[in-house]
Amino acid sequence: MYPRVMRLRDVARDKCDAPCYLLTVASHFSWKRPELAIDFGTANLRVIGRDEGIILDEPSLCCFAHIDTAPSLHAAGIAAQAMVDRTPGKLQIRRPLARGVLQDIDAATHLLRYAVRKARGRKHFRAPHAMIGVPADATQAERGALMTAAHDAGLGSVRLVAEPFAAALGASLPIDAPTGTMIVECGAGTTEVAVLSLGGICVTRSVRVGGATLDKAIADHLHFKHKFLAGELTSEQLKLGYAENRRNDAAKDETIEVKGRSLATGLPAALALPLTELDRVAEKHFQQIIDAVREVLGGTPPELSQDIHERGIILTGGSAATPLLGAMIGSETGLAVAVADEPARCVARGLHQMLFD
Numbered sequence: 001m002y003p004r005v006m007r008l009r010d011v012a013r014d015k016c017d018a019p020c021y022l023l024t025v026a027s028h029f030s031w032k033r034p035e036l037a038i039d040f041g042t043a044n045l046r047v048i049g050r051d052e053g054i055i056l057d058e059p060s061l062c063c064f065a066h067i068d069t070a071p072s073l074h075a076a077g078i079a080a081q082a083m084v085d086r087t088p089g090k091l092q093i094r095r096p097l098a099r100g101v102l103q104d105i106d107a108a109t110h111l112l113r114y115a116v117r118k119a120r121g122r123k124h125f126r127a128p129h130a131m132i133g134v135p136a137d138a139t140q141a142e143r144g145a146l147m148t149a150a151h152d153a154g155l156g157s158v159r160l161v162a163e164p165f166a167a168a169l170g171a172s173l174p175i176d177a178p179t180g181t182m183i184v185e186c187g188a189g190t191t192e193v194a195v196l197s198l199g200g201i202c203v204t205r206s207v208r209v210g211g212a213t214l215d216k217a218i219a220d221h222l223h224f225k226h227k228f229l230a231g232e233l234t235s236e237q238l239k240l241g242y243a244e245n246r247r248n249d250a251a252k253d254e255t256i257e258v259k260g261r262s263l264a265t266g267l268p269a270a271l272a273l274p275l276t277e278l279d280r281v282a283e284k285h286f287q288q289i290i291d292a293v294r295e296v297l298g299g300t301p302p303e304l305s306q307d308i309h310e311r312g313i314i315l316t317g318g319s320a321a322t323p324l325l326g327a328m329i330g331s332e333t334g335l336a337v338a339v340a341d342e343p344a345r346c347v348a349r350g351l352h353q354m355l356f357d
């Protein structure tokens, strides 16, 4: 038998005491080359083909009909998104993931089956081998649940990959070099902070905070401070409008309109919300991410710290586009902060590259 030639990335993985980037390898995986990669996020599901790149990018949502006995899939992905908070009693919206990890195996199985069929069409008959991104700190039970859902959905061999590693690769960071690179991957339900070097993750920390939890914080603020009820999609739209205004350097006293229901009158209403109020909600929310960044910097070996001081921090994930996040990390650490190109797609781009490894 020939000795296996280890790539630099494999060597680095063995040296670093942090979780390796290949978290789970199905038995005999080496001959089962993955042809699909899946970025299965709290808010969005992306399917990537080796030749095609990103084939499908849709919300991680399912709508089930409860008509007779067992619930059946009524809509998934983009079609289910339009139904959120608008369903009659016999329909129910379910999110497979919460805070970055699987919470509903049945919904996850249906959504994966829908996504793989839509992405590949019906032209292939063999179960595709796949690579799926997971949070670096996902527990064995969480990883096991995802593997079960993937196999039930008709996938062949499945390999799980730590998302910060894929994000760093997708952001074109020199992760194989003997130099420290720091990344903050802020998605919808989870934020992962990681320092990478020599093809592996050296220090990492995750917090279950992201864009979706910020939407919830905004909805709670409207409820408690203004006695105003806004739905899930409205809260997200409000946040996106706020982020857009802040990116365009909106005036300090600018307001943004939100529509929903007044709890005082019980009637549909509109509210003009000052952007500064949303600044305060976002600041409080992002503080947990700042604490995680500080913790990772505090646990980083000095040689890598020196590299990070020179190179700064890169933000990826959809929520990296909220200007306040980068500004807070910059002012709290004194380091340069930059947002990657198309930050929401970094994990997908990284997974795509890994399909060729």
Ligand SMILES: Nc1ncnc2c1ncn2[C@@H]1O[C@H](COP(=O)(O)OP(=O)(O)OP(=O)(O)O)[C@@H](O)[C@H]1O
Pocket (backbone or CB within 6 Å): 040, 041, 042, 043, 044, 045, 097, 099, 100, 101, 186, 187, 188, 189, 190, 191, 210, 211, 212, 236, 239, 240, 243, 244, 317, 318, 319, 320, 321, 322, 343, 344
């Ligand atoms: N321009 C923007 N400004 C602010 N937030 C944004 C913007 N675009 C997307 N987002 C937010 O980014 C989040 C989605 O990001 P992403 O697709 O990276 O998450 P995910 O992969 O589904 O989640 P996770 O990795 O946490 O499981 C949503 O909360 C969305 O509202």
